Amino acid sequence: MENRYRIGIDLGGTNIAVGLVDENWSITARCTLSTRAERPAREIIDDMAKAAETVMAQAQVEKEACLSVGVGSPGTCDEKTGEILYANNLGWRNVPLAQELQKRLGLPVYISNDANCAALGEVKAGAAKGCRNALLFTLGTGVGGGIILDGKIFSGGRSCGAELGHTLLMAEGEPCTCGRRGCIEAYASATALIRDTKREMERTPESLMHAAAEGYGKVNGRVAFDAARQGDPAAKRVVENYLRYLGEAVVDMINIFRPDIFILGGGIANEGAFLLEPVRAFAARYAYGGALNPLPEIVCAALGNDAGIIGAAALEG
Amino acid sequence: MENRYRIGIDLGGTNIAVGLVDENWSITARCTLSTRAERPAREIIDDMAKAAETVMAQAQVEKEACLSVGVGSPGTCDEKTGEILYANNLGWRNVPLAQELQKRLGLPVYISNDANCAALGEVKAGAAKGCRNALLFTLGTGVGGGIILDGKIFSGGRSCGAELGHTLLMAEGEPCTCGRRGCIEAYASATALIRDTKREMERTPESLMHAAAEGYGKVNGRVAFDAARQGDPAAKRVVENYLRYLGEAVVDMINIFRPDIFILGGGIANEGAFLLEPVRAFAARYAYGGALNPLPEIVCAALGNDAGIIGAAALEG
Numbered sequence: 001m002e003n004r005y006r007i008g009i010d011l012g013g014t015n016i017a018v019g020l021v022d023e024n025w026s027i028t029a030r031c032t033l034s035t036r037a038e039r040p041a042r043e044i045i046d047d048m049a050k051a052a053e054t055v056m057a058q059a060q061v062e063k064e065a066c067l068s069v070g071v072g073s074p075g076t077c078d079e080k081t082g083e084i085l086y087a088n089n090l091g092w093r094n095v096p097l098a099q100e101l102q103k104r105l106g107l108p109v110y111i112s113n114d115a116n117c118a119a120l121g122e123v124k125a126g127a128a129k130g131c132r133n134a135l136l137f138t139l140g141t142g143v144g145g146g147i148i149l150d151g152k153i154f155s156g157g158r159s160c161g162a163e164l165g166h167t168l169l170m171a172e173g174e175p176c177t178c179g180r181r182g183c184i185e186a187y188a189s190a191t192a193l194i195r196d197t198k199r200e201m202e203r204t205p206e207s208l209m210h211a212a213a214e215g216y217g218k219v220n221g222r223v224a225f226d227a228a229r230q231g232d233p234a235a236k237r238v239v240e241n242y243l244r245y246l247g248e249a250v251v252d253m254i255n256i257f258r259p260d261i262f263i264l265g266g267g268i269a270n271e272g273a274f275l276l277e278p279v280r281a282f283a284a285r286y287a288y289g290g291a292l293n294p295l296p297e298i299v300c301a302a303l304g305n306d307a308g309i310i311g312a313a314a315l316e317g
Numbered sequence: 318m319e320n321r322y323r324i325g326i327d328l329g330g331t332n333i334a335v336g337l338v339d340e341n342w343s344i345t346a347r348c349t350l351s352t353r354a355e356r357p358a359r360e361i362i363d364d365m366a367k368a369a370e371t372v373m374a375q376a377q378v379e380k381e382a383c384l385s386v387g388v389g390s391p392g393t394c395d396e397k398t399g400e401i402l403y404a405n406n407l408g409w410r411n412v413p414l415a416q417e418l419q420k421r422l423g424l425p426v427y428i429s430n431d432a433n434c435a436a437l438g439e440v441k442a443g444a445a446k447g448c449r450n451a452l453l454f455t456l457g458t459g460v461g462g463g464i465i466l467d468g469k470i471f472s473g474g475r476s477c478g479a480e481l482g483h484t485l486l487m488a489e490g491e492p493c494t495c496g497r498r499g500c501i502e503a504y505a506s507a508t509a510l511i512r513d514t515k516r517e518m519e520r521t522p523e524s525l526m527h528a529a530a531e532g533y534g535k536v537n538g539r540v541a542f543d544a545a546r547q548g549d550p551a552a553k554r555v556v557e558n559y560l561r562y563l564g565e566a567v568v569d570m571i572n573i574f575r576p577d578i579f580i581l582g583g584g585i586a587n588e589g590a591f592l593l594e595p596v597r598a599f600a601a602r603y604a605y606g607g608a609l610n611p612l613p614e615i616v617c618a619a620l621g622n623d624a625g626i627i628g629a630a631a632l633e634g
Binding site: 132149156163167170178179187245252254260285289294 | 410
């Protein structure tokens with residue numbers, strides 16, 4: 001039997017999603033478990049190994065038919081040593097993840113940052129299929145940045161760069177989780193959108209956002225978009241501000257990386273054209289060199305959470 | 318005779334500097350001429366070819382002993398086709414520079430952006446000698462960014478990226494020459510420093526900056542630094558602001574590229590330790606991951622204008 005399967009693991013602060021990925025980058029078996037990040041790292045790694053065995057068993061695939069295991073991890077990874085340097089939402093510091101998992105599974109294990117894996121997944125099988133140079137923002141709790149250059153993940157000179165969400169939009173602006181003020185993450189994440197939605201709701205008791213929030217039971221990243229679509233002026237202000245910030249962040253990364261394609265993922269990307277059209281117009285207007293330089297396509301991610309599994313499976317040494 | 322020389326050309330809006338560079342990256346003969354950018358591109362290219370022949374003649378080096386010619390150009394270059402896509406300060410659009418120069422000289426010609434060449438020059442023979450991953454800011458009229466990854470120039474997915482000076486520091490901030498507001502260039506260039514010096518001088522007629530400016534005959538990038546060193550409070554405010562902006566810009570690029578070394582070049586880098594120490598302290602405090610991630614060395618450029626010639630000579634296909 002040929003070695004034509006790979007195992008992809010998307011390690012998150014809440015859940016661990018494991019998939020068996022075939023040579024066409026389809027997930028043929030999958031398994032999800034709770035991370036319970038408060039546990040010792042050793043136990044979590046044990047569970048990851050078991051889940052990998054589970055998906056092989058589900059698909060009746062022998063270990064010998066598997067090429068490798070890849071893990072997309074939050075936080076900072078040293079891809080060369082296979083170590084997680086630190087991951088706040090796991091509480092990990094210097095965990096030799098690849099080595100430990102390799103011990104348990106007897107397969108080569110590669111690791112990378114989760115946003116990088118999502119970008120690689122979209123390049124292998126999703127919205128950027130076949131592209132050599134792609135950039136991805138995950139617009140979620142934070143803003144993750146994934147960079148594919150010449151078909152490969154770019155993670156900075158010392159494997160701990162590519163922190164696109166932690167570059168400035170606004171010096172001395174909103175506080176960011178990283179200790180600076182004004183990072184892209186503090187303006188373009190779902191968390192930032194929710195903060196700005198709440199602020200605008202406080203100022204405008206008549207806004208339709210209040211009803212929208214009640215419908216969801218809380219203020220989430222959809223409240224302002226929903227109310228804006230109904231014509232609510234306060235919600236429109238929130239959305240327009242958000243889209244301008246996102247546009248600025250996209251232009252920054254176009255000016256640096258000039259990718260073929262720019263992928264927007266994460267929860268907020270579900271807004272689709274309502275999000276894409278203004279960002280495209282902003283990029284066309286403000287990217288350096290304007291029409292003289294090639295503008296990347298700007299699209300929404302296609303694979304959802306599967307991108308992380310597929311991209312992790314696609315990691316190589 | 319071996320092919321052990323290379324010709325490096327630093328094409329600027331005002332001057333063209335040409336050097337014959339030996340295998341140890343020393344400039345063994347040089348020649349400078351006025352660009353007179355208002356002329357047709359053809360004439361300028363003729364002059365570049367003649368200057369290349371002049372430096373070979375000066376050093377009594379035959380064309381056969383030369384490996385290649387490299388040109389560092391302002392503006393946007395397509396390194397693959399050898400075309401200058403556009404260069405505002407030359408008034409050039411789609412000039413097939415490499416092809417035209419190659420026709421005249423009968424040697425392979427390579428081109429790249431001038432800031433990239435400066436970075437490559439510092440890596441070959443200057444402040445970053447031997448480094449694999451280096452980043453350079455030229456702090457001059459604008460802010461140029463040069464990126465060396467794994468020993469090679471990185472110029473973005475489509476050869477017209479790496480415009481580090483045109484990423485944001487301050488959304489909706491000071492107007493930038495590129496059409497956006499708030500770019501790094503609008504805060505960390507000498508032009509920005511001079512703007513802020515003038516503003517502060519208007520507010521503070523008692524400031525020592527007035528005497529310093531008279532000494533130079535005009536307000537330049539040194540006025541605020543000179544007066545700050547004499548303890549002038551208004552000048553200190555200008556310098557502290559400038560250094561904070563520069564620190565933010567440096568941290569942004571560390572977070573993205575995580576280089577081994579960060580080089581500050583251009584006129585303002587002549588301030589030396591007065592510039593370096595606060596930027597180093599800022600980076601240590603605010604770079605993503607703090608002490609958990611490796612911090613690059615932050616140094617001043619060592620080669621001055623020669624970096625552009627040496628880096629251009631080091632260009633390869």
